[in-house]
Amino acid sequence: MSSNSSQEVPLIPNMSAIQFLRQTSSMLDLPIRTTATAVVYFHRFNVFMSNQEKNIHVDGSINAQDALYTNEELLTTTCLQLACKATEVPRKVRDLVNVGYRYYHPNSTTLNVNESYFRMRSSLVTSELLLVRALGFDLEIELPFAYCLNVLRGLGSVRYFITDEARKQSKRHHHHPAQKEIWKRMEHDMDPEMSTIARLAWMYVWDSLCSPKIALTHSIPGIGLGCLYLALRTSNVEMSMSMNEYVDLWGASENISVQAVRNVITDLLEFYDHFPVSHFDTNETVQ
Known part of the structure; x- marks a missing residue:
């Protein structure tokens, strides 16, 4: 950017x-x-x-x-x-x-x-x-979609979140789902028609690109992490990490700070104050 x-x-x-x-x-x-x-x-x-x-x-x-x-x-x-x-x-x-x-x-x-x-x-x-x-002959544009969804897959593989229904079943059977089972469920849930979180994250990334300020002044990892965090917080998912732990785990390799992710979320929420309805169809997929 x-x-x-x-x-x-x-x-x-x-x-x-x-x-x-x-x-x-x-x-x-x-x-x-x-x-x-x-x-x-x-x-x-x-x-x-x-x-x-x-x-x-x-x-x-x-x-x-x-x-x-x-x-x-x-x-x-x-x-x-x-x-x-x-x-x-x-x-x-x-x-x-x-x-x-x-x-x-x-x-x-x-x-x-x-x-x-x-x-x-x-x-x-x-x-x-x-x-x-x-454009300075610079036509290559990196987009946050793939980054966001790759982190979402990673979140599932380390049991970052678990739905209330899955948690109830786990308690009844006195065990936690195996890593392989979680991974399979996450792979299945990556279908936009099946995954609420993926669809929300997709919508937030799309809407963030509508804003010149968000699209041009924030990094790709920052946008991806911010939109995914907002999707996790606005869906029926139980968070097992603080925001600091979330950013440290998934943003350290890209040198993303907690404040950078907060800034993305703040700008996006301010954007929604002006346009409360998403302007893009989240059924589309990255090709």
Whole structure:
């Protein structure tokens, strides 16, 4: 993630742009990593532009980079196209242009292959070059999903948590489940349809990426640990460790501090004060 200070990066995003990226990705059947990559590109470009001086020409026009910054339709479509290339999920430019046009112009007819279409297509190609430069040619985006779920598997293997029902059965039979049995149950529970904790963690990670401040100023392990801890605390799970022990166990190798995890959780809870409902479908899986 970027090293921008939290004072420079807003917590609340442009939600219309985020919604466009989510809905368009669904229409184009894009994997979650492609959509999330496009979202991070969008955040990074906006932060980059917010630190640039605006150049207004004598005739009142602005340069191409500023024009892209002020054109949400073109910018979001460009982010999506670049994310498709970066994650090796090819989609036709025509499809990207058409879904973008339909989203931003719902009352208009389908965009025909005419001068307007080719003008938009040409703008998209030019804008992609501007976006790549603004991103410093750094297109590799690491995401917290896999890290979060790998820690969740580890939590199960060391009996970090156990459901109330399993604990009652354990007491009745005067024994604790074997490590192998716990591991098998965890592997089974990793199916998003079956695991409440995994689904909650997935939702929290997705929503954290909606926020420019969380996505750009916190580390990947910090986001993963913070979202998983919040999922554990908001589900019907009995915690057997303090937060300090949790972070020491799973964040030590990444030099993650307890305060760093607290900061992620605090920012996410503040984000929910503005948007109490998750904006992403947690049925999606990392591909």
